[in-house]
Amino acid sequence: MAVFSRCSRAATAPTRIATATFAYREPKGRNVQWVFLGCPGVGKGTYASRLSNLLGVPHIATGDLVRHELASSGPLSSKLKEIVNQGKLVSDEIIIDLLSKRLGVEAAKGESGFILDGFPRTIRQAEILEGVTDIDLVVNLKLREEALLAKCLGRRICSECGGNYNVACIDIKAENGRPGMYMAALPPPPQCESKLITRADDTEEVVKERLRIYHEMTRPVEDFYRSRGKLLEFDLPGGIPESWPKLLQALNLEDHEDKESAAA
Ligand code: AMP
Numbered sequence: 222m223a224v225f226s227r228c229s230r231a232a233t234a235p236t237r238i239a240t241a242t243f244a245y246r247e248p249k250g251r252n253v254q255w256v257f258l259g260c261p262g263v264g265k266g267t268y269a270s271r272l273s274n275l276l277g278v279p280h281i282a283t284g285d286l287v288r289h290e291l292a293s294s295g296p297l298s299s300k301l302k303e304i305v306n307q308g309k310l311v312s313d314e315i316i317i318d319l320l321s322k323r324l325g326v327e328a329a330k331g332e333s334g335f336i337l338d339g340f341p342r343t344i345r346q347a348e349i350l351e352g353v354t355d356i357d358l359v360v361n362l363k364l365r366e367e368a369l370l371a372k373c374l375g376r377r378i379c380s381e382c383g384g385n386y387n388v389a390c391i392d393i394k395a396e397n398g399r400p401g402m403y404m405a406a407l408p409p410p411p412q413c414e415s416k417l418i419t420r421a422d423d424t425e426e427v428v429k430e431r432l433r434i435y436h437e438m439t440r441p442v443e444d445f446y447r448s449r450g451k452l453l454e455f456d457l458p459g460g461i462p463e464s465w466p467k468l469l470q471a472l473n474l475e476d477h478e479d480k481e482s483a484a485a
Pocket of ligand 1: 261283284285287304305308309310311312313316338339340341342343346422431
């Protein structure tokens, strides 16, 4: 099994302002090492990818590494397909192997720091990660359960550019003192419209199984980081327009480009 390389740094909460043009650096001179946790459909990929652009660090989604592997004709491909299409977790060994290879590629390019999305998903993965590097912050994204299934079923991916879109428009009415919630659909641009595909594991049956597995295997990972004082809980208030500025605020970051385009 390939191994992670050890990086050293004590954990600190983010305190500085980042802009879209300068990489945000942790005090000891390296880039952030953050993890995104959250149920399937919560939007980890969307927010991790936006932050990765803002901070200038790679966004590494283990789900993408798995899909890349299963689309290849490699020896693991058919085994992975069966596991993923049933909504089960791939073994810790396979995931660690795929991730350490990817981190090796980033290191060879001279990239430091990362935003991990979809890893760790088990206590064992969290312990292995903790043993090889220091995670600065774990963002636990949360969204109302009734929106998660709809968001997974509405997800569409452009088979050409890999862009992520969503055809579901979520409109939960206020009820019994609970506020309502609105999340607009995220339509593809015209050039992607005819190339949209749905993930094979985004069917109702499989999403329900993925949610069940999240509660069973990944909830304990939240406690793992909570007890180490690294967990930032973030309740998504709605779609990207409401959530992105609030997330930046919670992280003590500023997106100058976003502000400029909003003011334009
Ligand atoms: P995702 O795109 O994060 O929903 O991941 C898609 C699928 O890849 C999951 O349902 C798992 O089968 C597999 N997978 C991704 N990350 C992990 C992980 N950290 N541990 C085990 N399986 C994973």
